[in-house]
Amino acid sequence: MIFEPFKIKNLNFKNRILRSSIGGRTSYYDGTVSSAFKNFEKRFAxxxxxxxxxxxxxxHDKRTSPMEYPKLSDDRFVKPLSEAIKAVHTYDCRYIIQIGDTGGITHTSLFKQKEDSMACSNFFDFAYGYHTRTHEMTLEEIEETINNFAEAGRRVREAGADGLEITASKGYIIHQFLNPGVNARKDKYGGSVDKxxxxxxxxxxxTKKxxxxxFPIGIRLSSADYNYLPLNIRLPIRFPLKGWxxxxxxxxxxYYAKKLKALGIDYLHIDMGYGFINPKGxxxxxxxxxxxxxxNSNRHLSGKAWIRASLLNIIPEFILNPIMNIGWKYVPGISADYSKLFKEETGLPVIANGGFQERDFIEQTLQSGKADMVAMARPLLAxxxxxxxxxxxxxxxxKPCTHCNRCPARTPLSPLGCYDLSRFNSQDEMEEQIMEWSAGSDERLSQNS
Ligand SMILES: Cc1cc2nc3c(=O)[nH]c(=O)nc-3n(C[C@H](O)[C@H](O)[C@H](O)COP(=O)(O)O)c2cc1C
Incomplete structure (x- = not known):
């Protein structure tokens, strides 16, 4: 089935394999995509x-996470992005733009800014974000954020993308509102499951307006938060304890998926866990x-960030390694079983994400109706x-991907690529492959030769 076409709304896909979101430092500091962004995307197509x-x-105009990630907070970002989409469209490949907002767990910034701490409620999260504590958004700030999403959605269409995906996962702002472990609001945006x-x-x-x-719209949704993973300290403790x-x-x-269907969402993109990176995602x-x-790169930004870096620097690795590895292990197609439940519950097209790499396993997942398509990141980077x-x-x-997770942890610091030295004959070979990713197109290279 891998090579059978599939249709979501009016979008025809030639096979069942999607490249999942891979962000990295491929934009300029203001959020305009660079030619490295275009070349990177094109290579998958x-x-x-x-x-x-x-x-x-x-x-959001200020929150980019990490730095040199792209933005769609202003009309000026549309044209450069449309050039990248055109490059992808020279192949039979659809381009879906995922929009999001990191909110209170914005990973890093050049300078400390309050915008990077704005969330549904006030909380402390040791692992995610650089701010020591987040700040509860006012109703006006919430309205502004809703409008930011809607305007960015409009720009996605204007840029010539084939579809729009809104991320309600990764612990980002929508996920913060959904999560009972951090959302303590007492107004219409917090409390019950519906609120x-x-x-x-x-x-x-x-956004639909x-x-x-x-225009096809999908939602990237976690299938279960596992707030207790990775080893995390999130305060205050909220009641009921189960939700926290x-x-x-x-x-x-x-339940949310059924509501999404009623709202006219065209597909679900299913992953797992809360926060980026996390052992289920x-x-x-x-x-x-x-x-x-x-x-260490962001330890200057807050007391929490300084303590966090210092602890990792001071505690010997033979103690740190087993503690930090709690919950981390490779599970093939980790979300596949849950994806099936989303398919059964909603009848919507479902994309499963996380831990796919083997052809037979993907084939089995598709054939047994657990998912309609499979999205991959690390294996395609490798x-x-x-x-x-x-x-x-x-x-x-x-030389398959080893799921060492060096690549996602490198995204805020280094060019995109596979950083598992064990997959290469030498450091030079590894670096050559990494630089190839953002290098100019093959046509330009051949013109120069
Ligand atoms: C280098 C890298 C960057 C990523 N950037 C994003 C991102 O910007 N947004 C997002 O939602 N997921 C991001 N992810 C998560 C992937 O889309 C994917 O869900 C995850 O890696 C699990 O899939 P895999 O097992 O196929 O790698 C990133 C992953 C990697 C490896």
């Missing part, structure tokens, strides 16, 4: 994925060295020609 879901493109959904509902309604009903400890479970998310190892680098490898009948590439 060239290599036969049926569609690409963009990095999380920020709807926590209100923010997302308002975003969808406003600006984008139109004929687990977050939303599959039960609440299936990126099943594999905890990248200790890379997280150390990242936490082997961009994976679709071709599958077409040749191979189950796995010769």
């Amino acid at each position: 060239q290599n036969d994925v049926a569609g690409i879901i963009s990095a999380t493109i920020s709807v 926590r959904f209100q923010f997302l509902e308002d975003i969808i309604l406003e 600006k984008v139109g009903n004929d 400890y687990f977050g939303n479970t599959i039960k609440e998310y299936l 990126n099943p594999g190892d905890f990248p200790l060295h890379e997280m150390k680098m990242f936490y 082997n961009v020609n994976l679709v071709d490898i599958f077409r040749q009948g191979k189950n796995l590439p010769d």
Whole structure:
């Protein structure tokens, strides 16, 4: 089934493999996409994925996370993005733009700014975001954020994308409102299961007004939050304890999925966990060295960030490693079983995400009706020609992705690429491959030769 076409609304996909969101430092500091962004995206299209879901493109003018990620908070960002989309469209590949807002857990910034702490409520989150504590948004700020999403949605269409995805996952702002572990609001945006959904509902309604009903819209949704993973300290403790400890479970998310269907959403993109990166969303190892680098890079921004970096610097690795690795392990197709429940509950097209790499496993997932499509990030970063490898009948590439998770932890610091040295013959070879990702198009290279 991998090579069977599939349709979502009016979008035709030539096969069932999508490139999942991969963000990195491929834009300028103001959020304008650079030619590195275009070249990076184009390479996946060239290599036969049926569609690409963009990095999380920020709807907020100040919050970009991390830095040099793209933005769609102003009309001036549309044209450069449309050039990148045109490059992808020279191949038979659909381009879906994912929009989002990191809210109170914005990972990093050049300078400390209050905007990076704005969330549904006041809370302290040790692992995510650089601010020591978040700040509860006023109703006016919520309205502004809803409008930011709607305006960014309009720009997605104007840029020539084939579809729009709104991320309600990754612990970003919508996820913060959905999550009972952090949302303590007493107004119409917090409290009951329905009230926590209100923010997302308002975003969808406003966005649809600006984008139109004929434009495909999907939602990236976690299927269960597992708030207790990774080893996290999130305060204050909220009651009931179940909501604070687990977050939303599959039960609440299936309920939300039905509401999303009623709102006219065209597909669901299912992952797991709360926060980026987390062991359910990126099943594999905890990248200790890379997280150390990242936490050190923003330790000047707050007391929490300084303590966090210092602890990782001071505690010996033989103690840190087992603690930080709690909950981290590779699970193939981690969200596939839950994806099936979303399909059954809503009848909507469902994309499963996380831990796919083997051809036979993907085939089985599709054949058993657990998902309609599969989205991959790390395996395609390791082997961009994976679709071709599958077409040749191979189950796995010769040097598969090891799920070491160095690549997502590197995104705030380094160029995009695979950083698992064990997959290369030398450091030079690894760096060469990384630089190739953002290098100019093949046509330009051949013109110069
Ligand atoms: C380098 C890198 C950057 C990522 N950037 C984003 C992002 O901007 N937005 C997002 O929603 N997910 C992002 N992800 C998560 C992936 O889309 C994907 O859900 C995750 O890696 C699990 O899928 P996989 O097992 O196929 O890698 C990123 C992952 C990687 C490896």
